[in-house]
Amino acid sequence: MKQDIKVSVDAVVFGYSPEEGIQVLLIKRKYEPFQKSWALPGGLVLNEESLEEAVHRELQEEAGIDVNYLEQLYSFGQPARDPRNRVISVAHFGLVRPDDYQLSAQTDAEDVAWFSIKRIPRLAFDHKQIIDVAIKRLRSKIVYEPIGFELLDKEFPFSDLEKLYQVLLDNDLDRRNFKKRIMALGFLEEVNKTLQRKAGRPAKLYRFNKKKYFELKERGYHSDLFYS
């Protein structure tokens, strides 16, 4: 009757680009079970490392990336979720700017790639479910915490932010009202540059001032970004 359960971590890492929308990072498994299936990066926790450390290590080992935002998502522990042994997975949720890294399959993975969340292949284990939970978390979190910025370039045109919110919340939002609301929050600042991506008028660039955000937050200031 001795307990025989293993503990792993998995990471749902989201990226974004105005062309591809929201993407998720997947690896192709090198070994059984689910050999050659796409799956979330992750693996067993080592005896001496924290859960977070395990996630960072696995992301490094399997995909060669380093997220700039990470939080715990949920622990998945159904007895039958792994066909071999019982494995409880502490799933995490991460955000990264895809352009910051060149993906490279490392030791444990045969391949790594970004997939649009609209076209996710069949996945190993219960990883599809985990992604669904993560997407829900992303959608709900983005309305009350400024995590969207972690997905955009450090300096970005305002329209990127607009598109990100539209893609995530898929409601048409009024550009003028959106800008008013965001600017009223007080932590977005204009940098003195412009960017032109294709045609059209060049866009001013903006930057998320994280320090200012935390100052405002400290002062008991609270405001949802959107109520809709």
Added chain:
Amino acid sequence: MKQDIKVSVDAVVFGYSPEEGIQVLLIKRKYEPFQKSWALPGGLVLNEESLEEAVHRELQEEAGIDVNYLEQLYSFGQPARDPRNRVISVAHFGLVRPDDYQLSAQTDAEDVAWFSIKRIPRLAFDHKQIIDVAIKRLRSKIVYEPIGFELLDKEFPFSDLEKLYQVLLDNDLDRRNFKKRIMALGFLEEVNKTLQRKAGRPAKLYRFNKKKYFELKERGYHSDLFYS
């Protein structure tokens, strides 16, 4: 280098009474480590049971109660949180009407009791931290989901709900505005009874209509109970 980590569940079960405020269920440990310390009910997950089942079982075994609301809270996995082996605890968050049960220490616990969250004794392991996270979750969740009703009698005077929200959010709320908002949500219904607890005019009793709530929720209806 084989993984040597155990998996446990712990439960932060909240109760409420208008006199005592928010209370948390604790047990006094029978065995080492932390023998005779107060601690959260919980214990190792069995090989064949789900995490939720483990929580229900432990609550039954240690305190003789059955919660009517339960959700996963967070997994605590710092390598040093248990002095013996490494144990990862999947903490849960539960709500119960204290009057529904007579607490009774069972096999693994020497004692069980409710403690006001204002007077929590020194606890075993990192359980104080876990409770802090749970309180935060309770406070934040009660503003956007009607979980408060799980803490009140099935039929309750409106003032109980008022007091619950005041205690939790500790802001003075306007009784008239509060009632308007709650009633506008459309899932609280008057039952045709009154209750008199001490002096004063007898209070009408109300009931949370869970079915109506889920109907409204299905229809894409969303509304925060409070923004403050």
Added chain:
DNA sequence: GCAAAAGTGTTTATCTTACACCCATGT
């Protein structure tokens, strides 16, 4: 000069807040 994307204010409607007195009961 026209297509493409960025930039920008005002008015109206809705929602939130502030506020105070009367009612029904027990003692």
Added chain:
DNA sequence: ACATGGGTGTAAGATAAACACTTTTGC
């Protein structure tokens, strides 16, 4: 009759929503 807790509406202020034309660039 008074103390205790329960019940109730309205007006002012704040916030969100609706709405469309001009600007700057590349081709």
